[in-house]
Amino acid sequence: MRKNFENKTVVFPLPVLLIGTYDESGNADVMNAAWGGQCGPKHIALNLSQHKTTDNLKVSKAFTISFPGKKDVVVADYFGIASGKNEDKIAKSGVHVTKSEYVNAPVVEEFPVTLECRVISMTEELGELRVVGEVVNMSVDETVLDEKGSIDADKFEPISYDPTDHSYRVLGGRIGHAFRDGAQLK
Numbered sequence: 001m002r003k004n005f006e007n008k009t010v011v012f013p014l015p016v017l018l019i020g021t022y023d024e025s026g027n028a029d030v031m032n033a034a035w036g037g038q039c040g041p042k043h044i045a046l047n048l049s050q051h052k053t054t055d056n057l058k059v060s061k062a063f064t065i066s067f068p069g070k071k072d073v074v075v076a077d078y079f080g081i082a083s084g085k086n087e088d089k090i091a092k093s094g095v096h097v098t099k100s101e102y103v104n105a106p107v108v109e110e111f112p113v114t115l116e117c118r119v120i121s122m123t124e125e126l127g128e129l130r131v132v133g134e135v136v137n138m139s140v141d142e143t144v145l146d147e148k149g150s151i152d153a154d155k156f157e158p159i160s161y162d163p164t165d166h167s168y169r170v171l172g173g174r175i176g177h178a179f180r181d182g183a184q185l186k
Ligand SMILES: Cc1cc2nc3c(=O)[nH]c(=O)nc-3n(C[C@H](O)[C@H](O)[C@H](O)COP(=O)(O)O)c2cc1C
Pocket: 029, 030, 031, 032, 033, 034, 035, 036, 047, 048, 049, 050, 051, 052, 053, 054, 077, 079, 080, 081, 082, 083, 084, 085, 161
């Protein structure tokens, strides 16, 4: 027996994307976004309502995306419930930022994996700002790399957002191999 929920939309799990931007005076801000993701080999799409971050994006045309780990839940959620319009979120959260060498956007030192992006399109649709960024650099702290130099998710335990109960969840362990496991049914 299946139950219908009409147009209630749940995509599970959603990412926890921390978007870093500068305003026109060079002040850094970071916001939490779940409605976004990869939309091409080196492209990131974001769906944003009106925020300090959207004001910043229109000026700077650049942003960073960081992925919080299990230890970062409180800071990540804070970035989603406070606005840079009202408070200095960088100072209050205690994180440290440096300017990306590639784009006009802040890199948060505490988050080990960061995509540094330049905005390539920005459209307003249904009252939302749809932003596409091209990744020009990914910087990764060496502490989360494995012996082959690849990102090891087990080392920073990235979190995801569960929209069914508004919780954050930690990613589970490896349970299969893409482009390979299905071959047994061919
Ligand atoms: C888990 C979570 C997910 C969120 N996802 C989005 C999102 O995808 N798009 C959006 O516009 N706002 C989203 N928000 C809300 C913004 O993060 C929030 O309004 C924030 O205060 C904006 O900060 P700013 O004004 O400093 O830019 C989310 C908040 C949380 C807690």
